[in-house]
Amino acid sequence: MRLWFRFFGFLEPYRKQLSISLLITTLRPLLNAAKIYLLKLIVDNLVQNPTGQIVLVICGSYLAIAGAKGIISYAETYLGSWIGGYVMVDVRDALLHRFLRLSLRYHHQHRVGEGISRLVSDIGAVEDIIVASLNEGVMQVLTIIVFLGMLFYLDPPLALLALIVLPFLFASLLFYTRKTRSASREVRVRLAEVTSTVEEILSGISLIKSFVRFDDERRRLREHGEQHRQARLNAARQRAIFFPISDIIGTVGTVLIVFFGARAVASGTLTVGGLIIFLSYLGQLYHPLLGLSRLGNTIQGGLAAAERVAALLDLPDDEDEPEHATLAWRPDIPFHVPPAVAFEHVSFGYTPDNPVIHDFSLQVPQGAIVALVGASGGGKSTSLALLQRLYEPSAGLIRVFGHDLREWNVANLRQLLSIVPQEVHLQMGSIRENIAYGRPNADEQAIITAAEQTGIMEMGLPDGLDTIVGPRGIQLSGGQRQRVALARALVRNTPILLFDEATSALDTISEERIHRLLASLRPRHTILLVAHRLSTVRNADLIAVVEQGSIVEVGTHQHLLACEGWYAALVRGQRVPDTIPEAHSFAENATLPPKIRGKGAPGF
Numbered sequence: 090m091r092l093w094f095r096f097f098g099f100l101e102p103y104r105k106q107l108s109i110s111l112l113i114t115t116l117r118p119l120l121n122a123a124k125i126y127l128l129k130l131i132v133d134n135l136v137q138n139p140t141g142q143i144v145l146v147i148c149g150s151y152l153a154i155a156g157a158k159g160i161i162s163y164a165e166t167y168l169g170s171w172i173g174g175y176v177m178v179d180v181r182d183a184l185l186h187r188f189l190r191l192s193l194r195y196h197h198q199h200r201v202g203e204g205i206s207r208l209v210s211d212i213g214a215v216e217d218i219i220v221a222s223l224n225e226g227v228m229q230v231l232t233i234i235v236f237l238g239m240l241f242y243l244d245p246p247l248a249l250l251a252l253i254v255l256p257f258l259f260a261s262l263l264f265y266t267r268k269t270r271s272a273s274r275e276v277r278v279r280l281a282e283v284t285s286t287v288e289e290i291l292s293g294i295s296l297i298k299s300f301v302r303f304d305d306e307r308r309r310l311r312e313h314g315e316q317h318r319q320a321r322l323n324a325a326r327q328r329a330i331f332f333p334i335s336d337i338i339g340t341v342g343t344v345l346i347v348f349f350g351a352r353a354v355a356s357g358t359l360t361v362g363g364l365i366i367f368l369s370y371l372g373q374l375y376h377p378l379l380g381l382s383r384l385g386n387t388i389q390g391g392l393a394a395a396e397r398v399a400a401l402l403d404l405p406d407d408e409d410e411p412e413h414a415t416l417a418w419r420p421d422i423p424f425h426v427p428p429a430v431a432f433e434h435v436s437f438g439y440t441p442d443n444p445v446i447h448d449f450s451l452q453v454p455q456g457a458i459v460a461l462v463g464a465s466g467g468g469k470s471t472s473l474a475l476l477q478r479l480y481e482p483s484a485g486l487i488r489v490f491g492h493d494l495r496e497w498n499v500a501n502l503r504q505l506l507s508i509v510p511q512e513v514h515l516q517m518g519s520i521r522e523n524i525a526y527g528r529p530n531a532d533e534q535a536i537i538t539a540a541e542q543t544g545i546m547e548m549g550l551p552d553g554l555d556t557i558v559g560p561r562g563i564q565l566s567g568g569q570r571q572r573v574a575l576a577r578a579l580v581r582n583t584p585i586l587l588f589d590e591a592t593s594a595l596d597t598i599s600e601e602r603i604h605r606l607l608a609s610l611r612p613r614h615t616i617l618l619v620a621h622r623l624s625t626v627r628n629a630d631l632i633a634v635v636e637q638g639s640i641v642e643v644g645t646h647q648h649l650l651a652c653e654g655w656y657a658a659l660v661r662g663q664r665v666p667d668t669i670p671e672a673h674s675f676a677e678n679a680t681l682p683p684k685i686r687g688k689g690a691p692g693f
Contacts, residue, residue, distance in 0.1 A: 206281035211394035218391030229377040254342035272324040274393035279317035429615040435485035446638035460626035463635035507578035509591040515562030539576035588618035
C-alpha cells in the first residue's frame, strides 16, 4: 500500500481527467448487464410472440448498447493513454532529477545500464499500475458488484449457492499474488543486468574489436540472458499453475448452478430465460475475478518495478551531492583578492580505508597559472574534482576567493569554474552545439572566437561548426575532441579554468598554440592545470609536485630543477629517490612574476 500511495501522488495534477475516466469506466458494467438481460426478454417473450413490437425494442436496444460501448471504449482508451503518458513523463522526470542529484560516488558504484533500465522499462511498468491497472481494476470490481446484484435479483437462493466458490477463488488469488511478487521482482533484476551488459558491450565496441573478445562478450550476454529467461519462466510457471486451478473452481460453481437451476425450472420457480441469463451473469462474475488475477500479475510486475524506482527516489540524503548553501556570485565579490583557490590540509578517499590525498595544501594566486605534476594516481585529478565539489573532503577545507567551499551554492560555484577533462565527453550534435553546451545563450561571435582560439576552424571539417560529432564525439579524433572541449571551457568565460591533461592528445604545433592562448588568458583567469608533459608546465607561474596524495614541492620550473628533488627526477626521467635532499620549502625560493607578486601572492 505504501508503494501505491507513493506513486498515486503523480496523479494529483490530472485528477480531473482521472475522475472523468473513472466515471466512464463505471458505465461499462451497467451496459454489459443490460445487454445480457436482453437475453431473458428474447427467451421469455419472443418464443411466445416473435412478431410483436418487442422485437423492435430488443433490436434497437442492442444497437444503442453497442454504440454506447463503442463511444465509452474510445473515451476510456484515449483518456487512459493521455493520463498514462503524462504520468510516465512526470515519473521519469522525477527519477532523472534524483539521478542528477546523486553524488558521483553513487554513480561510480552502480552500472549505467541499471539506471537505463529504471528510466525506461521500469517507468513503463509503473505507468501500468498507476493508470491502466487503476481503470481496469475499478471496472472489474464494479462488474462483480453489478452482476452479483443481478444474481440476487433473479434468484437469491441460487446466488447464495454461487458464492460458495468465491472464497476459494479469492484464496487462490491471494496465494498467486504472493508467489508472483518475488518472481516479478527477479525478472526486473535480471532484465536490468541484461540492459547493463548490452550498454557495456555497445559502449566498449572499439575495445572489444581491438582485443578480439567477440565470443567472450556473446557468452557474457548469453549468461545474463539465460538468467532472465529462467526468471521469466519461473513467473510463467506461477501463472500456468494458477489459471487452470481458478478455471476449475469457476467450473465447479457453474456445475452447481446448472444442477440446482434445472430443478428450479422444473418446479416452475425459475424460467428458462432466467436460468440462461443467471448462468450468463455467473460466467461474467467469474470472468472479472479471473481478470483481477491477471491484473494482479500486471500489478505485481509493476510493483516490482515500482520498488526499484522508489528505492532510488527514497535514497538517503547522504547519497546526494552536498546541500546547496546560500553564497552566490555577486559583482562585489573581490575576485582580485588572492588566493583564488586555497587547499588547506585536505584529505579524501573514495573509500574510507584508502585515502587518495592527505594533508593536501596549496594556494593558487589569482591570475596565475599553477600546474600539478607527479606520478599517475597521486591525486591530481581528484583535487580538481574536490574543487568542483563533486566529492566532499574527509578533512580540511577548500576556499574559493576566500570563502569556504561549503558556503557556496553548488550551482553558482560551478558557474565560476570551467573544466577541460582528461576524458572528453561530447554530446550527439554539432560542434557549435557542443561548444555552447556550458553556455547555451552564447552568441555566435563568442562561439566563433573560442573555435578560432583553439584551432577548430583549421581542422578542415566538412560542415565547419555545423559538423556532427557523432555519439560521444566518435566522428572526431582525440585531438579534435580536445580542442572542442577547450573551446567549450573558453566560451563560458569563467574566472577559474581547470585543465586536466587538456593537451595530451594535441600535436606539438597545436600544443604550442594552446600555451600562447593560456598566457593570453592569464590576466583575466586563474588557471589550474594537471599535466605530465614538461612542455606544458615549464612556463607555469608555479609548479606543485604531488606525490602519493600530498604536495611535496612548490616552485617555478628553474627553482625546482635547481633543487634536485622530486621535480628534477621527473624531468630527467629518473626514478624518484626514496629520500629527498633537505626538502627545500620552496615558499622562500619561489619567485612569482611581478604582476602576480604585486597582488599579494601568499607564501607557500
